[in-house]
Amino acid sequence: MIKTLQLIxxxxxxxxxxxxxxxxxxxxxxxxxxxxxxEIEKAADFLVNQFTRSNFTADKIRMGASTNPIVxxxxxxxxxxxxxxxxxxHYDVQGVDNPxxxxxxxxxxxxxxxxxxxxxxxxxxxxxxFANVKAAELTLKSTNELPYNIVFVIEGEEECGSGAxxxxxxxxxxxxxxxxxxxxxxxxxxxxxNQPSLTIGLRGISYMELTITGPSQDVHSxxxxxxxxxxxxxxxxxxxxxxxxxxxxxxxxxxxxxxxxSDREKELYVSLSPDEDAYCRELGVSALRRSPDFTxxxxxxxxxxxxxxxxxxxxxxxxxxxxxxxxxxxxxxPGQDPLRIENLLKDQIRKAIPAGTTLAFSKEHKSPAYFLxxxxxxxxxxxxxxxxxxxxxxxxxxxxxxxxxxxxxxxxTQAPVLLVGFGQITDNWHGPNxxxxxxxxxxxxxxSAALLHELKQYTTSSPLKNGS
Amino acid sequence: MIKTLQLIxxxxxxxxxxxxxxxxxxxxxxxxxxxxxxEIEKAADFLVNQFTRSNFTADKIRMGASTNPIVxxxxxxxxxxxxxxxxxxHYDVQGVDNPxxxxxxxxxxxxxxxxxxxxxxxxxxxxxxFANVKAAELTLKSTNELPYNIVFVIEGEEECGSGAxxxxxxxxxxxxxxxxxxxxxxxxxxxxxNQPSLTIGLRGISYMELTITGPSQDVHSxxxxxxxxxxxxxxxxxxxxxxxxxxxxxxxxxxxxxxxxSDREKELYVSLSPDEDAYCRELGVSALRRSPDFTxxxxxxxxxxxxxxxxxxxxxxxxxxxxxxxxxxxxxxPGQDPLRIENLLKDQIRKAIPAGTTLAFSKEHKSPAYFLxxxxxxxxxxxxxxxxxxxxxxxxxxxxxxxxxxxxxxxxTQAPVLLVGFGQITDNWHGPNxxxxxxxxxxxxxxSAALLHELKQYTTSSPLKNGS
Numbered sequence: 036m037i038k039t040l041q042l043i044x045x046x047x048x049x050x051x052x053x054x055x056x057x058x059x060x061x062x063x064x065x066x067x068x069x070x071x072x073x074e075i076e077k078a079a080d081f082l083v084n085q086f087t088r089s090n091f092t093a094d095k096i097r098m099g100a101s102t103n104p105i106v107x108x109x110x111x112x113x114x115x116x117x118x119x120x121x122x123x124x125h126y127d128v129q130g131v132d133n134p135x136x137x138x139x140x141x142x143x144x145x146x147x148x149x150x151x152x153x154x155x156x157x158x159x160x161x162x163x164x165f166a167n168v169k170a171a172e173l174t175l176k177s178t179n180e181l182p183y184n185i186v187f188v189i190e191g192e193e194e195c196g197s198g199a200x201x202x203x204x205x206x207x208x209x210x211x212x213x214x215x216x217x218x219x220x221x222x223x224x225x226x227x228x229n230q231p232s233l234t235i236g237l238r239g240i241s242y243m244e245l246t247i248t249g250p251s252q253d254v255h256s257x258x259x260x261x262x263x264x265x266x267x268x269x270x271x272x273x274x275x276x277x278x279x280x281x282x283x284x285x286x287x288x289x290x291x292x293x294x295x296x297s298d299r300e301k302e303l304y305v306s307l308s309p310d311e312d313a314y315c316r317e318l319g320v321s322a323l324r325r326s327p328d329f330t331x332x333x334x335x336x337x338x339x340x341x342x343x344x345x346x347x348x349x350x351x352x353x354x355x356x357x358x359x360x361x362x363x364x365x366x367x368x369p370g371q372d373p374l375r376i377e378n379l380l381k382d383q384i385r386k387a388i389p390a391g392t393t394l395a396f397s398k399e400h401k402s403p404a405y406f407l408x409x410x411x412x413x414x415x416x417x418x419x420x421x422x423x424x425x426x427x428x429x430x431x432x433x434x435x436x437x438x439x440x441x442x443x444x445x446x447x448t449q450a451p452v453l454l455v456g457f458g459q460i461t462d463n464w465h466g467p468n469x470x471x472x473x474x475x476x477x478x479x480x481x482x483s484a485a486l487l488h489e490l491k492q493y494t495t496s497s498p499l500k501n502g503s
Numbered sequence: 504m505i506k507t508l509q510l511i512x513x514x515x516x517x518x519x520x521x522x523x524x525x526x527x528x529x530x531x532x533x534x535x536x537x538x539x540x541x542e543i544e545k546a547a548d549f550l551v552n553q554f555t556r557s558n559f560t561a562d563k564i565r566m567g568a569s570t571n572p573i574v575x576x577x578x579x580x581x582x583x584x585x586x587x588x589x590x591x592x593h594y595d596v597q598g599v600d601n602p603x604x605x606x607x608x609x610x611x612x613x614x615x616x617x618x619x620x621x622x623x624x625x626x627x628x629x630x631x632x633f634a635n636v637k638a639a640e641l642t643l644k645s646t647n648e649l650p651y652n653i654v655f656v657i658e659g660e661e662e663c664g665s666g667a668x669x670x671x672x673x674x675x676x677x678x679x680x681x682x683x684x685x686x687x688x689x690x691x692x693x694x695x696x697n698q699p700s701l702t703i704g705l706r707g708i709s710y711m712e713l714t715i716t717g718p719s720q721d722v723h724s725x726x727x728x729x730x731x732x733x734x735x736x737x738x739x740x741x742x743x744x745x746x747x748x749x750x751x752x753x754x755x756x757x758x759x760x761x762x763x764x765s766d767r768e769k770e771l772y773v774s775l776s777p778d779e780d781a782y783c784r785e786l787g788v789s790a791l792r793r794s795p796d797f798t799x800x801x802x803x804x805x806x807x808x809x810x811x812x813x814x815x816x817x818x819x820x821x822x823x824x825x826x827x828x829x830x831x832x833x834x835x836x837p838g839q840d841p842l843r844i845e846n847l848l849k850d851q852i853r854k855a856i857p858a859g860t861t862l863a864f865s866k867e868h869k870s871p872a873y874f875l876x877x878x879x880x881x882x883x884x885x886x887x888x889x890x891x892x893x894x895x896x897x898x899x900x901x902x903x904x905x906x907x908x909x910x911x912x913x914x915x916t917q918a919p920v921l922l923v924g925f926g927q928i929t930d931n932w933h934g935p936n937x938x939x940x941x942x943x944x945x946x947x948x949x950x951s952a953a954l955l956h957e958l959k960q961y962t963t964s965s966p967l968k969n970g971s
Contacts, residue, residue, distance in 0.1 A: 238725060240725075240821070242821060244819055249788060250786040250787050250788055251786065251787025251788075252787070252934075254786060255904060255933075256808070256810040256812060256832055256834070257706060257708075257834055257902070257903045257904025257905050258803075258902070258903050258904055258928070259786065259803070259903070260803075260808035260810050260832075260834050260903060261750070261792070261794075261802045261803055261806055261808040261834070261903070262782070262791050262792055262793075262799060262802050262803050263786055263788060263791060263792055264750075264788070264792045265810050265811060267810075267811040267812070267813070267814050268742075268746060268750075268810070268811050270739075270814070271738075271739040271742050271743050271811060271814065272743055272747075272748045274736075274739045275739050275740055275743035278736060279740075280740050280855060280857070282729070282732075282736075314730070318718040318719065318722060318727065318731055319718050319719025319720070320717060320718055320719075320731060320732070320859045320860070321858060321859055322857075322858035322859035323730050323731060323859060324729070324730055324731055324732045324857070324859060325730075326729075331730060334729045334730050335726075335727070335728075335729055335730050338729055340724070340728035340729040342724045342728050342733050342735075342736070342821075342823055343733060343735040343736050343739060343816075343817070344724060344735070344817045344818070344819065344820060344821055344822055344823070344824070345735070345816065345817040345818055345819045345820075345824075346735050346738070346739065346814045346815065346816050346817065346827065347814065347815050347816075348811075348813065348814050348815075349811070349812045349813040349814065349830070350812070350813055350830075351712055351812065351813045351828075351830040351866070352812060352813075352830075353708070353710060353810075353812055353832045354812055355810055355812070356812070356813075359814065360819075362817070362818075362819040362820075364724055364728075364821045366724070366725055366728050366729070387748060389748070389790075389792070390789060390790035391788045391789055391790035391791060391792060392788070393789075398819070434725070434726075435725045435726050435727070435728060435729070436723060436725025436726055437725055460726070465723075
């Protein structure tokens, strides 16, 4: 372990140079200029070369002619007699059109400022993924044979739905690497700049789009107003029936079966005492929505939501529009089945549709919440690794977002997923001037190496199940 | 009278040629390619020349550097000792981009098909206005001195808000032509192809746009969902509070003061027995919205409405949007004060705005309903003129739309407005392949000439007041 950490220090400068080389590749898969095939390929090749130089066996897997390749790498001395520690990451990045003008430097220049690497993908997710890659490489270099295999799966479509990887996993692509001890993912954030955390929960999601159709074309609201149902009015009533003005979701059965969080977890989130004024400043609002029944972090991480993400209908003229469209998403928590929730939402919406208009749903997608109980045997080793990597006491947190591939991986590997984030919530993921602190990169490599060290003792037990 | 009608027959071919010349000028004031100054000017000049050739004194009045000219023409032998019959019309037309592809011919070619002139503006409003122009011209040619003045006001901004004309009227521009017997406007429709009508009522309007602002930019619904108010959700609740699912407006006081229609008028609208299936086919819906308390035409013409014309917020992704926008319009009926209604709507919307979001209103405009009682002394002469012009029995109707300039004119002239439409509701105003039947043009000229004949007996009485 000491030897590995020394190697990380010694090669730090070179690791940073390699990371800069990695972020300079504009491997955009979402937004403007997405899927420039040559750049996507270049990023995948960069990883293959990186792995090959470290004696990994690396391949680009293609699930279809128009999908981005998945990079799969297995460490030297891979053996089907050993269990596997799987690492997941993604090499694709968001576009830079949100908005482009706000970038102070070329997003693909690899600009350094005050110890921060400013670049698209620096924090989401090239930097954290590369910290894991370097930690594995240097661990293998400085350690005698490990009692487990190390396998990396790094996809190129995380920002646009992980379609190829989902097909790969569901098609049994991971079978040859199991059984699994765990999967390590560094695609979440730390709780704060000097407060590393193990993320034990992610909210799930149920998303759908809907269209209410009325007259065959926009019609004059003077000539026909009063005798024809207006799709905009039908839509707002259908959506208003889902949630009340206080934010409580009014769909019958929506809250059924939710697993309460422990008193201990409640207390933890109270003790973190987030600064509400800082939230308000960051969001640019004068007040937050406060639920009388839950504290702020409990609400944000452990309670389900319903958001109306999109509404569109008509034009600012005196028309009755031909149709109105909406998109809604519910964030789900442990105990909520996404298919059941989708059906409850649809049933409630259907009740508001009068004769003379029609309703169609589209683009539904859904994923359950992920949760790892605090008592899971891998939680303490993960915390110990973070403690060593950051030289500070880590905490347990959840996140409010959803990473559908996490639950897919947990299901198909039948092993827990350890969400160990190295970046900050303020790193501007998807926004302009995305950044990643070199200190976080350094501490990330240390944490990942420490985790590989801690996991040595878990290799003889049978595959560990996901805790929730 | 006979002489005038003979002259109309004799010069019919020439009148049609002139009308075709008129519709060939693309004097668009709304939509794409609007306000081509040269074309607007050409249409105004066409009218000035037309009037001058008939010995009218005609001018183009300019209210500002960027406004379209108003054509004002007064007949020969104009005298301030005589009262005036005012004619109003508009020479501007809608664009042809709604949609352009659907036009089977060039919208400004003046194509003839089966007795219909297919052209933008043919029915809205060049054809009906030109019928009045020709009727006045030929009446003057065939009649000894009339006991009243004939004055035409033909504006070029009806399709974009009548701003210049409103300023002209409110600034006293009509003062020199009063007192007025009445204003004749042919900018409404007949009840049906062989059912001419006098329109005794128009609904008023209260229109406004609103914006709900939340976070300073779109934010991630996973990271912040549950602790921040979503502008889309606030908007739909604010709008859902205005109207219930059955279409009843739930704003306290909205229905106060409405003047009930007479039993006779109710019976008339029942007796017209509109074909509901035809409505459904025309609108492309499977069913109409039916109020249990009102018959179809009563609902469409004499009851107030609230329509949500526009909603827009967010995008079909899992965001909480920075803002959400809407536009609403209420159609008003006699007894409803537009300013009072605007304030009621705003007050009700304000109630739904929680701390953490803000509300702004914009682009409010409003106008009261117009109504002429059946017992008004000019109603019978108007019906008699239509009877003579169309050789069939006319009926009294209302329309559901709003023509704000009508109430301005009625107020400033202190005289009734006679709404005598020559076109059909199926003439595709504002849509592709707008058309005007030459038979309607012919019958329109006859009706207008007959009306000038009927009005001769009303010149000695004092100015007649608007009935409502």
